[in-house]
Amino acid sequence: LAPWWLPALTHGAGTALLLDAGRLPGSASSGIELLTGRLDGLGAPWWLGVVVPVLAVLALVPRVSRIPVLICWMVAAVTALLALVLSFLDLGLVAGSSPAGQGALLVVLQGALVVACALAAPALAEVRVSASRLRRRALVGTIAVVAATVPVVGLGWFLVAGQPDLDEAGDADIPAYMVQSALVDPEHGILIIRGDVSTGLRYAVRRDDGVRLGEDEIVAHSAGDATLDDVVDTLVSRPTPAAVTALGEAGIEYVVLPSPADAAVSAELDATAGLVAASAEDRQTRAWQVDRPLSADQITGSRSWVRILLLVLQFGALAALAVLCGPHAAQRRRQ
Amino acid sequence: MKRGSMAIRGDLVLAVVLPVVCVAALLLTHPGAGRTGAEQDRAPRLAPLVAASVVCPSGLGSGDRTFTTTMSAASGSVSAGLAAETTPVEVRPQRVSRVRGGGGPIVVSGAEALAPGLVAGRSTSKPLAATDCRPASSEQWFTGLGSGATHNSVIELVNPNAGRAVADVVLWSQAGPLVIPELLGLTVRGRASTQLDLGAIAPRRGELTARVFVGRGRLAVHVADSVDELGTGLEATDWLAPQSAPQRRNVLLGLTRGEGERLLVLGNPGDSETRATIRIITPRAVFAPSDLEPVIVPPGSTKPIRLNDLLAEASDQGAIGLVVESSEPLTANLRQLVGDDLSEVAATASVSAATAAVVPAGKARLLLADADGVGAATITAYDAEGEELTSSTLDLIPDVGANVGLPSGTALVSLSPERASVRAALLIVDRTNGVAVVPFRDLEFDGLIPDARPGLF
Numbered sequence: 170l171a172p173w174w175l176p177a178l179t180h181g182a183g184t185a186l187l188l189d190a191g192r193l194p195g196s197a198s199s200g201i202e203l204l205t206g207r208l209d210g211l212g213a214p215w216w217l218g219v220v221v222p223v224l225a226v227l228a229l230v231p232r233v234s235r236i237p238v239l240i241c242w243m244v245a246a247v248t249a250l251l252a253l254v255l256s257f258l259d260l261g262l263v264a265g266s267s268p269a270g271q272g273a274l275l276v277v278l279q280g281a282l283v284v285a286c287a288l289a290a291p292a293l294a295e296v297r298v299s300a301s302r303l304r305r306r307a308l309v310g311t312i313a314v315v316a317a318t319v320p321v322v323g324l325g326w327f328l329v330a331g332q333p334d335l336d337e338a339g340d341a342d343i344p345a346y347m348v349q350s351a352l353v354d355p356e357h358g359i360l361i362i363r364g365d366v367s368t369g370l371r372y373a374v375r376r377d378d379g380v381r382l383g384e385d386e387i388v389a390h391s392a393g394d395a396t397l398d399d400v401v402d403t404l405v406s407r408p409t410p411a412a413v414t415a416l417g418e419a420g421i422e423y424v425v426l427p428s429p430a431d432a433a434v435s436a437e438l439d440a441t442a443g444l445v446a447a448s449a450e451d452r453q454t455r456a457w458q459v460d461r462p463l464s465a466d467q468i469t470g471s472r473s474w475v476r477i478l479l480l481v482l483q484f485g486a487l488a489a490l491a492v493l494c495g496p497h498a499a500q501r502r503r504q
Numbered sequence: 505m506k507r508g509s510m511a512i513r514g515d516l517v518l519a520v521v522l523p524v525v526c527v528a529a530l531l532l533t534h535p536g537a538g539r540t541g542a543e544q545d546r547a548p549r550l551a552p553l554v555a556a557s558v559v560c561p562s563g564l565g566s567g568d569r570t571f572t573t574t575m576s577a578a579s580g581s582v583s584a585g586l587a588a589e590t591t592p593v594e595v596r597p598q599r600v601s602r603v604r605g606g607g608g609p610i611v612v613s614g615a616e617a618l619a620p621g622l623v624a625g626r627s628t629s630k631p632l633a634a635t636d637c638r639p640a641s642s643e644q645w646f647t648g649l650g651s652g653a654t655h656n657s658v659i660e661l662v663n664p665n666a667g668r669a670v671a672d673v674v675l676w677s678q679a680g681p682l683v684i685p686e687l688l689g690l691t692v693r694g695r696a697s698t699q700l701d702l703g704a705i706a707p708r709r710g711e712l713t714a715r716v717f718v719g720r721g722r723l724a725v726h727v728a729d730s731v732d733e734l735g736t737g738l739e740a741t742d743w744l745a746p747q748s749a750p751q752r753r754n755v756l757l758g759l760t761r762g763e764g765e766r767l768l769v770l771g772n773p774g775d776s777e778t779r780a781t782i783r784i785i786t787p788r789a790v791f792a793p794s795d796l797e798p799v800i801v802p803p804g805s806t807k808p809i810r811l812n813d814l815l816a817e818a819s820d821q822g823a824i825g826l827v828v829e830s831s832e833p834l835t836a837n838l839r840q841l842v843g844d845d846l847s848e849v850a851a852t853a854s855v856s857a858a859t860a861a862v863v864p865a866g867k868a869r870l871l872l873a874d875a876d877g878v879g880a881a882t883i884t885a886y887d888a889e890g891e892e893l894t895s896s897t898l899d900l901i902p903d904v905g906a907n908v909g910l911p912s913g914t915a916l917v918s919l920s921p922e923r924a925s926v927r928a929a930l931l932i933v934d935r936t937n938g939v940a941v942v943p944f945r946d947l948e949f950d951g952l953i954p955d956a957r958p959g960l961f
Contacts, residue, residue, distance in 0.1 A: 188630055193960050200530025209535070229519040242522040249529035259538040264958040268538065363959060366952055369546030371959025385960070393958050404955040410666075424956060434954070436642055438722035440665030442694070446720060 172479040179475070182390035184260040189270030190382070197268040198275070203252055208272060213326040215344050220319050228289030242286035248278045251321050251417045263388040264371065292367035335416030344449050344456060351376055356420035362405065365431040374421065376468070396467075405434050413443035417461030420468045428453035447483065465504040548952040553619040556948055557664045559724030560603075560610040560626040560637035562699075564741050567629025570603040571862045572612045573890075573916055575621030575947060579653035582614040582622065586662070586868040587695045599890030600915045601827075609697045609726075611664040612637060614632075620949040623916070625862030627932075627940065631845055634864045634940040635743040635934060640664055640722035644746035647676075647806070648729070648769035648837035648848070649712040651702035655731050657744065659714065662724045663692040671720030673700065676713040676771055681804045682706065692723060698802060712805045713835055714770030716746075729839070731846050740846035747851040750774070750833035754851040757785070757825035757871045757905075757929035758941030759815060764842030766815040770828065771835035772801040778832035782809070784818050784872045785825040785905045793818070801834060807954055815840075822870045824905050825849070845938025852943040855893050859947045860918040864940065866911040866932040870917060875900035879924030883908055884893050888915040900924045902924075921946060 177185045196209030205218030212218065225245075228238045255269040282314055290312050327334045343359060350357045355376050364370040374397070380388055403412040404424070416424070424444065426435055428451045438444055443459040446495040560570050572582060574595045583590040586605040590611075595601050595618065601609055614622045623639035625645070634800045649657035649678040651742045664933070665671045673687035692698050702712070710786050716725045730741040747754075750773055772778055780799045793814055801807045815838075817822070838849040856877065864887075870883055885893040893911045900921065910917055919928055928944040 197535030199535055200533030203533065204530050226523055229523070235515050235519060239518050239522060242526065246526040246529070249526045249533070253529045255532045256533045256535070257538040262960065264960050266539070268535065331674070361961070362956070363961065364954075365546050366954040369548075369955040369957070371957060371961070373959050373961055389960055398956075398958070401956050402708050402953075405956050406551075407951065409555075431954075432642060433952070435720075436722050437716070438667075439669065440640075440667045441696075442666030444667065477607065495536075 172483055173477060176476045177390070180390070182386075185386045185390050187255070187258065187260060187269045188267060188386060191271040191385060193262060193385050194265060195270050197256070198348070200249065200252060203249075203271065203278055206275065210277055213323045214285050217319060217322055217326070218245045219281060220315065221282050221286065224286040224315065228285045230290050230427055231292035234289045234292040237288045238285045241281045241288065245278055245281040245285075248281065252278075256375055260327050263391055264389070267389070320356055321476055342451070342454055343425055346395050346448070347425070347447075347456070348378075350422060352378060354465065355468050356463040357422040358420050358468075359423045360401070360421045361414065361425050361427065362401070362434070363427055366433050370405055370431070371436070376420075406437075408437050408441040408444075410442045413441060413459060413474055414461050415461045418464045418467060420463055420465050422459055423447060424438030424457045425449070425458065426455040430455040520720060527856050528831065530853040535723050537628040546955040547624050548954045550950040551953045553948060553951045554615070555615050556619040556622050556639065556714035557613040557867040558622055558624045558637040559662045560607050560612065560624055561635060561660050561662070561663050561726030561728065561743060562697075563607045563626065563628055564743070565628040565630055565632050567676075568607060568626070568847075569707050569864065570605065570610055570624065570626045571600040571915070572596060572603050572616055572622070572624035572637075573600045573856065574614065575860050575918065576617060580618050582612055582618055583613045584610055586611050586697065595759055596890055598886045598916055598918075600888050609660065609662045609696075610637075611662065611763050613664070621859050621947050623862060623947065625864070625942065627862075627864035627903060629865060629934075630694040630849070630937050631740055631742070632864070632866060632934045632937040632940045633742045634930075634942050635726065635745065636645060636785045636861060636942050636945065638724055638945070640724040641748070642718045642722055643748065643749070644716045644725045645750060645771070645835045646714045646716070646725075646727050646744055646746050646807075646837070647771045647835040647850070648744065648767070648839050649702060649714050649727060650729065651706050651712060652709045653732070653735055654702070655729075656701070657705035657712075657730070657881075658728045659702065659716070660726045660728065661690065661692050661716070661722060661914065662726070663698070663818050664724060665675075665693055665721060666694040667721050668693055669718055669723050670717045671716055671723055671771045674717070675706065675797050676709040676773055676804055677708065678806050678808070682712075693723075706760075711767075711806045711808045712768045713769075713773065715773065729846070729848055738844055740841065740844060740847045740938075742846045742940070744837065744848040744936050745850035746759070747835055748853065749836045751851070752830055752833055753874075754828040754834060754836035755785070755825060755874045755927045756828070756838045756849045757873055757927060757943065758847065758849040758931050758938045759819040759823050759825055759933075760840050760933070762842045762844050763816055764812070764840065765810045767808050767839045768811050768826065768828070769806060769839065770799065770801050771806045772803055772832060773835070775803050775830045776832050777801065777803050778830045778834065780828050780834060782811075783827045783829070784817075784823045785827055786821070786823050787905045787907045790827060790903045790905070801830070817846055824908070825873055827874065837897055843938060847939040847941055849941050852944060853931050853945050854925040854927055855919065855921060855946055857946055858918060858948070859944050860916055861930050861942055861944055863910065863914045863917055863930060864932055866937075866940070868914055868917070868932040869911070869931045869933070870908040870910060870919070870928060871905065871931055872898065872900070872908070872926050873905035873926045874922045874923075875902050875904075875926045877902065877924035879926075881926055882920040882922070884918045884920075885910045885914040886914050886916040886918070890916075900926050
């Protein structure tokens with residue numbers, strides 16, 4: 170992981186190591202949600218998640234398996250303490266801030282509790298050796314049913330009530346023809362401005378097919394473009410033809426105010442020379458086309474040779490490992 | 505045996521302690537515990553305007569004059585005109601400068617230091633009519649419009665900006681809302697204007713209320729209202745001022761003296777019937793006439809109320825205006841046809857900061873009413889060269905009006921309320937040519953600059 174972690178540290182983006190993968194800012198959950206296996210309201214109903222911690226507590230009862238179960242609980246306690254410490258962190262990003270990621274902690278916590286249950290289950294079945302075979306079978310059956318209930322009902326919820334789609338639909342706010350235009354060349358960027366004047370505006374530029382998985386953290390820890398910041402500031406407050414020309418030079422073809430578009434900003438943009446009203450499916454979404462020459466000159470990024478070197482080293486190391494893992498000549502000779 | 509029991513006690517203790525520690529730590533974990541709150545303050549900030557324009561409507565008759573000035577401390581050149589042909593006009597603080605731009609609409613634009621506090625006014629001497637030149641906006645309401653043979657209105661849409669503007673004009677007649685396809689989706693090119701003659705587009709008798717909503721861009725909207733008394737040869741025209749939105753308290757300032765017709769028109773665009781009470785404002789008090797019952801205004805309609813005798817008598821006794829209060833928001837306008845002159849009195853907006861108006865030739869008076877608290881207002885009159893003629897400070901008291909005479913030769917009057925907002929209008933009287941009323945509005949000095957930052961989406 171050095172090709173990713175080391176450049177993150179050298180670029181001052183060490184906080185990225187504390188974030189979950191995916192869209193930022195990440196979600197934040199209460200401790201109770203973590204205990205019941207839910208992340209920021211996502212997941213099966215809470216009462217289903219209570220089963221695992223309750224079984225994990227019951228797993229402490231059989232004396233035979235108590236020591237391994239205690240080790241599991243030790244892992245869970247350390248994870249809980251870590252979740253508590255991380256909940257006080259607020260990690261600064263290029264836009265706003267994000268709480269530290271809790272996804273890994275949730276998995277470790279639930280995993281520890283599930284392992285505790287699994288370790289105790291055979292022992293629980295042998296609690297009363299004197300019991301008849303039938304009663305022991307009934308006990309083991311009950312434990313198996315309860316243990317299976319959580320994943321089965323959880324899976325059922327995922328398929329019925331949850332969101333079974335694994336792919337992500339395109340941004341409904343952006344007209345499809347703009348997205349298609351953005352795919353053609355990098356200078357056909359789309360400037361998306363959300364929010365309103367009273368509570369503040371946020372903007373982002375979409376190029377190609379948008380931010381891909383894994384790029385969120387990079388975008389969130391990149392330095393802002395001061396020139397574009399100034400252009401957008403002018404555009405949303407006192408738009409001038411010069412600001413529109415600068416948009417073209419920055420490789421932006423469309424400006425979109427997704428629904429509900431702020432009336433004050435859209436009226437200013439309507440009145441500006443060089444911006445031609447563009448159509449959008451939703452009447453509440455406002456869009457303009459930049460009627461100025463587009464340029465890709467400003468869309469450049471620096472190449473990190475250190476990272477390339479680290480990637481080469483990593484692949485070299487992987488190759489070496491593969492060779493070392495293979496059966497070597499001495500073994501073959503012995504055979 | 506003893507060691508065994510100790511071991512059992514040790515794991516029992518851990519069996520209790522570890523779940524307790526785990527649950528306690530999780531109970532103490534709250535989402536957003538580390539949030540600093542720095543993100544909360546994202547309110548827009550005020551900054552002086554760097555570009556502003558006010559729009560004067562087309563002239564109405566002979567003696568057409570347009571003047572402009574600045575209430576900022578800067579001197580320099582503003583541009584006047586529409587489309588490509590603009591002319592520079594030199595302005596100095598408080599000195600009114602004549603703008604020459606033909607009979608069509610004129611856009612006066614100031615940039616940088618001359619953008620804040622831009623003032624302009626247009627007037628005609630025969631018939632006497634005057635209007636304030638206003639900035640373009642997205643929504644305006646007009647009440648008491650006509651589209652008949654004897655009473656007709658022409659709506660003028662002026663687009664002072666480069667981009668296209670699209671507007672919808674929705675009308676409410678005395679019978680209910682009117683959907684006129686010709687008045688929907690009106691497109692006005694950049695730096696162009698268009699006129700809508702309601703009599704030609706939607707001919708009908710009775711009073712109308714209009715909402716001009718600009719969905720794309722911004723437009724300055726003016727209405728020229730005219731009365732043509734068939735048979736008598738009387739033709740009178742005046743500008744009809746807008747209001748920004750229906751309101752529960754409409755104050756109309758600018759009653760004229762003499763016998764004639766007075767028609768108060770109320771517009772109720774809402775879905776509920778409302779009861780409106782009408783009271784009369786004098787410089788000493790606000791009172792409800794004993795013989796005037798509250799008026800019921802049906803939903804989605806326009807209601808005319810004839811007040812000929814009541815207002816003739818009240819104005820002779822010094823009344824300066826009306827206040828119309830209702831449980832639902834209404835729009836209001838008073839049409840006065842006294843002598844051969846038409847004067848329109850629209851609902852006046854509250855003024856809370858220093859403002860000013862260009863004063864046309866004639867005997868001018870400043871009418872004040874409906875202060876929202878106890879305060880003071882400084883009234884300063886300037887001549888055409890910007891020299892101060894008089895300056896006086898009035899006490900503002902709720903429910904007490906004021907009628908202040910301005911010295912002869914006043915070309916500009918400034919009003920600076922302190923500690924309270926007040927409604928004000930300029931009343932200009934010319935013995936031969938009639939009366940004109942110009943409501944005051946807050947001048948634009950600052951603009952809102954939104955907090956714009958990069959986002960992650």
